[in-house]
Amino acid sequence: xxxxxxxxxxxxxxxxxxxxxxxxxxxxxxxxxxxxxxxxxxxxxxxxxxxxxxxxxxxxxxxxxxxxxxxxxxxxxxxxxxxxxxxxxxxxxxxxxxxxxxxxxxxxxxxxxxxxxxxxxxxxxxxxxxxxxxxxxxxxxxxx
Numbered sequence: 185x186x187x188x189x190x191x192x193x194x195x196x197x198x199x200x201x202x203x204x205x206x207x208x209x210x211x212x213x214x215x216x217x218x219x220x221x222x223x224x225x226x227x228x229x230x231x232x233x234x235x236x237x238x239x240x241x242x243x244x245x246x247x248x249x250x251x252x253x254x255x256x257x258x259x260x261x262x263x264x265x266x267x268x269x270x271x272x273x274x275x276x277x278x279x280x281x282x283x284x285x286x287x288x289x290x291x292x293x294x295x296x297x298x299x300x301x302x303x304x305x306x307x308x309x310x311x312x313x314x315x316x317x318x319x320x321x322x323x324x325x326x327x328x
Contacts, residue, residue, distance in 0.1 A: 187200050188200070188280045188284045189280070190279030191279060194254065196254055197236060197237070197238030197239065197254040198236065198237050199235065199261070200233075200235050200236075201233045201273070201275055202229065202233040205228065207287065207289035208226065208283055208290075209228065212293040212296055212298075215245055220276075222301075224274070224276070225276070225278065227286060228272070229262075229272075229274070234275070239254060240253070241254075241255040248266060248267050249264060252264065259279070260276045262275045287305075289308060291310075294310065295312055296312050
């Protein structure tokens with residue numbers, strides 16, 4: 185897979201990464217909705233491929249993750265899973281022209297999304313309980 189390049193709204197932050205897979209994901213959790221103003225549409229970055237330049241700020245939003253934004257314009261940049269052995273980045277799809285040409289293939293926290301949100305097509309879905317059980321396994325060190 186070829187690398188994707190992106191930038192924030194003002195262009196102060198630029199980034200490049202290789203996607204894990206050719207797909208978009210959407211998160212409907214309350215934190216993502218408050219952070220982005222909607223669902224967080226994202227592209228998972230292959231481990232160790234994300235490079236970036238510019239004024240990045242981040243906020244530790246849980247015991248396992250932080251969220252980053254451009255310190256100049258405020259654009260959402262990425263969600264970063266910070267657990268040992270699970271260093272993982274979900275890049276905001278809006279930073280990449282045409283979202284890299286990728287299509288939505290997964291939605292998480294599907295059971296807590298606002299009633300009026302509906303993405304077209306058939307794709308994988310996971311509930312809040314399913315996702316949080318996975319995070320608990322990461323925190324406890326029992327994830328496979």
